[in-house]
Amino acid sequence: MAAITSLGESGLSEPAARPRAIQGRRRRRLNLFRYLVFTVSGLFFLLPLLATARFSLEGNRLGTWSLSAWKEIVTYKGPPPLLSAVEIQLELVVLTCVGVLVLLVPTMVWIRLRVQWISRVFEFLCLLPLTIPAIVLVVGLAPVYNFIRRSQLSTLELFWAYVILALPYAYRALSAGLTAIDVTTMSEAARSLGASWFTVITRVIVPNIRQAILNAMVLAAALVLGEFTIAYLLLYNNLPVTLFFISRSTPNASVIFSTSLASLLFAFGLLLILAYAGRRRHRGRG
Amino acid sequence: MAAVATTETGARPVRAGRRPSIPGWVGVVPFFAYVGVFLLLPTGIVITDALKNSSGGWQLSAIGDLGNPLVRGYFIGSLKLCVITSVGGAVFGAILAYAVACGNPDGAVRRLYLAVSGVLAQSGGITLAFAFQALLGPVGLLFHAGWFYNFPWGISLIYVYFQIPLMVLIFMPAIDGLKVQWREASENLGASAWQYWRHVGGPLLAPAFLGSTLLLFANALSAFATIEAWESQIAYTVPQQISTSLNSEVGLANVNYADVLALGMMIMVIVIMTGYALLQRRASRWLR
Numbered sequence: 066m067a068a069i070t071s072l073g074e075s076g077l078s079e080p081a082a083r084p085r086a087i088q089g090r091r092r093r094r095l096n097l098f099r100y101l102v103f104t105v106s107g108l109f110f111l112l113p114l115l116a117t118a119r120f121s122l123e124g125n126r127l128g129t130w131s132l133s134a135w136k137e138i139v140t141y142k143g144p145p146p147l148l149s150a151v152e153i154q155l156e157l158v159v160l161t162c163v164g165v166l167v168l169l170v171p172t173m174v175w176i177r178l179r180v181q182w183i184s185r186v187f188e189f190l191c192l193l194p195l196t197i198p199a200i201v202l203v204v205g206l207a208p209v210y211n212f213i214r215r216s217q218l219s220t221l222e223l224f225w226a227y228v229i230l231a232l233p234y235a236y237r238a239l240s241a242g243l244t245a246i247d248v249t250t251m252s253e254a255a256r257s258l259g260a261s262w263f264t265v266i267t268r269v270i271v272p273n274i275r276q277a278i279l280n281a282m283v284l285a286a287a288l289v290l291g292e293f294t295i296a297y298l299l300l301y302n303n304l305p306v307t308l309f310f311i312s313r314s315t316p317n318a319s320v321i322f323s324t325s326l327a328s329l330l331f332a333f334g335l336l337l338i339l340a341y342a343g344r345r346r347h348r349g350r351g
Numbered sequence: 352m353a354a355v356a357t358t359e360t361g362a363r364p365v366r367a368g369r370r371p372s373i374p375g376w377v378g379v380v381p382f383f384a385y386v387g388v389f390l391l392l393p394t395g396i397v398i399t400d401a402l403k404n405s406s407g408g409w410q411l412s413a414i415g416d417l418g419n420p421l422v423r424g425y426f427i428g429s430l431k432l433c434v435i436t437s438v439g440g441a442v443f444g445a446i447l448a449y450a451v452a453c454g455n456p457d458g459a460v461r462r463l464y465l466a467v468s469g470v471l472a473q474s475g476g477i478t479l480a481f482a483f484q485a486l487l488g489p490v491g492l493l494f495h496a497g498w499f500y501n502f503p504w505g506i507s508l509i510y511v512y513f514q515i516p517l518m519v520l521i522f523m524p525a526i527d528g529l530k531v532q533w534r535e536a537s538e539n540l541g542a543s544a545w546q547y548w549r550h551v552g553g554p555l556l557a558p559a560f561l562g563s564t565l566l567l568f569a570n571a572l573s574a575f576a577t578i579e580a581w582e583s584q585i586a587y588t589v590p591q592q593i594s595t596s597l598n599s600e601v602g603l604a605n606v607n608y609a610d611v612l613a614l615g616m617m618i619m620v621i622v623i624m625t626g627y628a629l630l631q632r633r634a635s636r637w638l639r
Contacts, residue, residue: 091544095453102450103460106443106515110471113482113512116492120485168385175378183379190386196624197394197617198573200590204597204613205393229389291476293576294590298597305477309580312481322485325478333470340466 114329121323134319138327141320145307151324153220154304158289160224162282165235168228170278173239174270177248191236194229199294202229210299220301227292231285238284242277246270276342283339287332304328394617400607401614416608417615422592426615429572429588431503436510437567443511444518444567445526445560451519452526465523468516475513480580483509502587506578513577514567521566525559525634555637562630569623572616589616 124131
């Protein structure tokens, strides 16, 4: 509407000035629109986090402040026990990161060097977990896990499934890293100097795709930190499942807010480091 | 040609002599074995179990359960939630993406919003449900929203929290693909802002917008943790019902119930992702 009136009032008498007038008015309206959108979205995204923070600092009486919920992360006795769940979650993060890298890096290098024709199938399989919902996967995983559990029972077994969940993210990160370097030339050079395949991967390829490996690890870690569906349905107690049960037995227990805020902030921190570190490095190179 | 062939074959024996017995496919065996056991086998189990009866014979009647009014209720619940949150997330996400894209392409605002979107798009989970419970729940900080436990509206608000950032991430490339020259060209021809969006910008963005909406739909369909932490007593959606039937096998006429529901979801996802792939191909025609 305003655009039409501005077109009308500037008239034909001064054609040279017209575009700038429209530009200026449009820019002002656009900025108004932008600030409005940023304010509303900022509020929407910040308020739930602030509310969590406030609840985690709630004292014994309503409306008072205290740090007890944060101290409780360490001392909470359960049931179910909290601190051991935190420990297990961190171990799962490490195992999944290692697992997905060990599975993907050598295979991807090998495919680039020797079996190019299989790369389409490989890519399809790596991205497949994105399209199969975890809740569907878990239905089929139950019999597989029944078999695994026959020999030993440990929550750490979850990492077998988590590697699959992390596959698409790790694949994308590593694929970007490998595309940026000349794998063939590097490994042929190393091979002709007498390096074994193990040396080629660990001492030539890996140092060159360090950033991509870091990206893959951060994405896998963020994924594992919040994973609930598979653990819950396979009856393992990882951190989110533990928090879930605490919230069921004591609704609004402030310890669930402090722990979940801590884990959210940890994941956010990891991902923000990834976003900014990756960019800076990229710029430095360009 | 012949000379090239000779040098090629001449070079081969030397290399082959060094590593005589490793065919190319050996290197990919560990990966395919792993994916086979933990991804393809489970998928296969779901499909075959959904098509079998309790005594192990093949039957298609289990699929007929999908038409059962009770089962259909869960699919309708899932559908409601997915439609509301994908359309809502897509519209607000597109507006936010446009607001961000209008600014300085190297500016701090854009960098911050993209980084934060990447983080928040992953934030779905039980912690998110707790956060909204702290804000709007029975003893909420802001106020106690009477509709907080209303399905689908209460849970939709929570879902939109991770749908909007995802939309920003996947829709931003399409907005960046709109060339300034197109806008200038239409302005030079006397088009108003409305005419530009109606005839140029809108049609160009439409396939990308629809494709992104489908992706959000699939994202909402497979989400389970958030809604389970929000309300674990009543099952509204298919994932919740799968969880209920896996955890308690009580009073079920068919032991393959979870498999049948899972197969139904899988079919939905396949249809959605096919549509997404087609729309992406259409969208990439102009927006390069």
